[in-house]
Amino acid sequence: MKNPIAPAITNGIPDASPPGCLDVSFNYVYPISLTALQTLTGQTVSILPDADFVWRGLLFTSTGTFSVRFQDGQQYYISSDFVFSQCLSNEAGDPFPVFPEVFYPAGGRIVLDIQDTSNAGNTGQIIFVGANRYRLQ
Amino acid sequence: MYDYKTPEGYGDSFFVYAFNPLDAGLTVGNNYSLQGIQVNDGDFVCRGFSGPQLILGTTGTIQVYDYLTRSWFFLPVSPLLFTNSLTAPATGAGLFGVCPEKRYPINSSIRFDLKNVQSANNVVGGNAVAASQMAFYGVRRIKNGRDDPGPSNYTYYEKPFTYPFQFGLTSYGIPASGGPVAGLPAPTQYTIPIFDYDFELRRIEYFEQPAPGSGTSFIDIVDENANGVRLTNNVPAMVTIEQNGTGLINPITVTVVGDTITLTPFGGVGFQSTNQDIVNAINASPAAAALITPTVINSPIGPSPFIPFQAYTIPGGGGTTGQIDPSPFKILLYDNNWVQRSNIPLLAELLCHTVQDNGNGLTNNNCYPSPGILYKVNSVIRFDIFSLLCPGESLPATISLLFHGVRRIKCQ
Numbered sequence: 095m096k097n098p099i100a101p102a103i104t105n106g107i108p109d110a111s112p113p114g115c116l117d118v119s120f121n122y123v124y125p126i127s128l129t130a131l132q133t134l135t136g137q138t139v140s141i142l143p144d145a146d147f148v149w150r151g152l153l154f155t156s157t158g159t160f161s162v163r164f165q166d167g168q169q170y171y172i173s174s175d176f177v178f179s180q181c182l183s184n185e186a187g188d189p190f191p192v193f194p195e196v197f198y199p200a201g202g203r204i205v206l207d208i209q210d211t212s213n214a215g216n217t218g219q220i221i222f223v224g225a226n227r228y229r230l231q
Numbered sequence: 232m233y234d235y236k237t238p239e240g241y242g243d244s245f246f247v248y249a250f251n252p253l254d255a256g257l258t259v260g261n262n263y264s265l266q267g268i269q270v271n272d273g274d275f276v277c278r279g280f281s282g283p284q285l286i287l288g289t290t291g292t293i294q295v296y297d298y299l300t301r302s303w304f305f306l307p308v309s310p311l312l313f314t315n316s317l318t319a320p321a322t323g324a325g326l327f328g329v330c331p332e333k334r335y336p337i338n339s340s341i342r343f344d345l346k347n348v349q350s351a352n353n354v355v356g357g358n359a360v361a362a363s364q365m366a367f368y369g370v371r372r373i374k375n376g377r378d379d380p381g382p383s384n385y386t387y388y389e390k391p392f393t394y395p396f397q398f399g400l401t402s403y404g405i406p407a408s409g410g411p412v413a414g415l416p417a418p419t420q421y422t423i424p425i426f427d428y429d430f431e432l433r434r435i436e437y438f439e440q441p442a443p444g445s446g447t448s449f450i451d452i453v454d455e456n457a458n459g460v461r462l463t464n465n466v467p468a469m470v471t472i473e474q475n476g477t478g479l480i481n482p483i484t485v486t487v488v489g490d491t492i493t494l495t496p497f498g499g500v501g502f503q504s505t506n507q508d509i510v511n512a513i514n515a516s517p518a519a520a521a522l523i524t525p526t527v528i529n530s531p532i533g534p535s536p537f538i539p540f541q542a543y544t545i546p547g548g549g550g551t552t553g554q555i556d557p558s559p560f561k562i563l564l565y566d567n568n569w570v571q572r573s574n575i576p577l578l579a580e581l582l583c584h585t586v587q588d589n590g591n592g593l594t595n596n597n598c599y600p601s602p603g604i605l606y607k608v609n610s611v612i613r614f615d616i617f618s619l620l621c622p623g624e625s626l627p628a629t630i631s632l633l634f635h636g637v638r639r640i641k642c643q
Contacts, residue, residue, distance in 0.1 A: 095410050096235070096379065096380065096601065096602030096603060097433050097599055097600065097601040097603045098433075099434060099599065100434075100599035100600075101326070101328070101597065101599070101601075102431065103278055103328035103369060104278050104279060104326070104328075104599055105235055105328070105601055105602065106235030106237075106243075106278065106332060106370070107235060107330055107331070107344070109331060110331070113336035117331050118301075118331065118333075119303070119330055119331050119333060120304075121303060121304045121305065121308070122304075122305040123304055123306040123308060125306065137306070142305075150330075154312075154313055155314075158252045158259075184312070184639075185325055186281070186312050187281075187328075190232070210237055215329055215510065218309070218311070219308060221304070221308060223328075228633065
């Protein structure tokens with residue numbers, strides 16, 4: 095560590111791309127738009143066809159509380175129930191960690207169910223922090 | 232996890248590229264595409280960024296691009312992500328990490344789209360000093376360049392050590408009453424000598440101690456029966472109050488231009504203004520009420536009409552006490568070789584830590600000089616300070632800085 099008291103990210107993190115691949119940081123965004131107590135299921139964020147995506151962290155901003163659950167790249171849920179937004183992170187410097195990373199294939203989709211718990215209109219964004227994984231020829 | 236290795240033959244040194252919307256000629260409220268910061272003197276490896284909440288409105292968005300104009304985000308993102316509150320904007324949510332890091336070659340640009348440009352300001356009364364900035368953190372990578380933290384000429388072990396430093400901000404930033412303006416005041420340069428052993432800087436902390444008010448200053452406008460109005464100056468500047476016309480007839484119109492308050496009476500026939508009418512009229516004008524506080528003085532004889540006057544000046548008064556700005560100053564930090572470590576002076580909150588609650592959330596963007604910066608023995612920590620205090624704040628504000636890191640103690 096070149097500055098042991100600094101976050102690892104600012105010291106530099108070695109390239110973790112698997113052999114034959116190149117990871118490039120990228121962040122998918124889901125725009126939240128809910129009416130009071132509305133539940134939306136099967137919401138999708140399409141993965142671009144040029145690269146796989148590995149999801150490593152989550153951030154959000156919203157005008158009220160909500161709960162949410164996500165599916166992985168094979169459409170399996172990764173939580174047993176909806177997760178309250180109060181348990182997630184809304185600070186850029188402290189994303190909610192997703193470890194090990196969740197893999198989504200190129201052309202695939204991130205599927206999520208989301209419901210408002212604020213009993214009011216709710217807008218904002220969910221950020222899927224991660225990396226595009228390009229396959230090298 | 233393995234330690235990061237700088238590519239063979241290159242040196243990495245801590246560097247920050249920052250962007251001021253007003254200095255770049257942007258207009259508040261507008262949207263801009265592909266604004267940029269040019270990367271000079273070496274490649275730039277970006278590992279995080281912070282500050283969109285200080286240059287954008289809450290309904291704004293930002294999209295950032297790499298050197299080939301490939302976007303960082305699938306959609307432009309809200310600056311609220313960079314705040315530490317669920318619903319309200321506040322500073323200090325920390326550094327958004329870029330992982331894997333992104334390299335910008337020399338002479339390329341860090342590009343970004345900005346929607347709804349706004350300016351965070353230090354505000355007192357009707358004045359505002361711009362304190363808006365966004366910063367990209369990382370390292371400058373130069374072939375055969377210096378690598379932070381530099382080596383010492385002796386074998387050593389490390390011990391925590393801090394160089395505290397205190398100075399007074401004795402001037403104001405560049406204020407504007409119609410909104411913030413570009414530019415910075417003249418800097419004051421400080422140096423801290425490094426003694427005994429080499430010092431490796433790893434963190435900077437600051438604390439603002441505002442000056443107490445400079446006392447109460449007022450005038451009494453009274454008649455021969457000691458009935459009248461006391462006008463107390465709220466700001467350090469001298470305030471002028473003048474009457475437009477010969478008599479004071481309700482309703483009174485109050486206008487404020489700079490530090491001058493003008494009372495204009497009703498032009499027709501009406502009741503003569505009482506002392507309370509004058510107080511109410513001034514208090515109904517936020518701009519006037521920010522400058523002076525009026526109170527009625529009634530003598531035992533009883534109230535009477537307010538006496539007409541021409542003009543009075545009220546000497547400098549109390550000023551704002553206790554105001555703590557998120558960034559009371561900008562700082563331009565230099566290394567051991569007097570090479571600056573950012574392209575422009577940085578807001579205090581974008582380089583330093585503080586545990587101080589500024590009323591807008593803790594100011595902690597989690598920035599560290601990383602890798603640490605080495606200051607060799609008998610060199611100096613040099614930095615320029617640019618005041619961002621707003622007229623109306625009391626002077627001097629005392630700033631305590633801590634340069635925290637390790638001493639490299641020579642092994643015997």
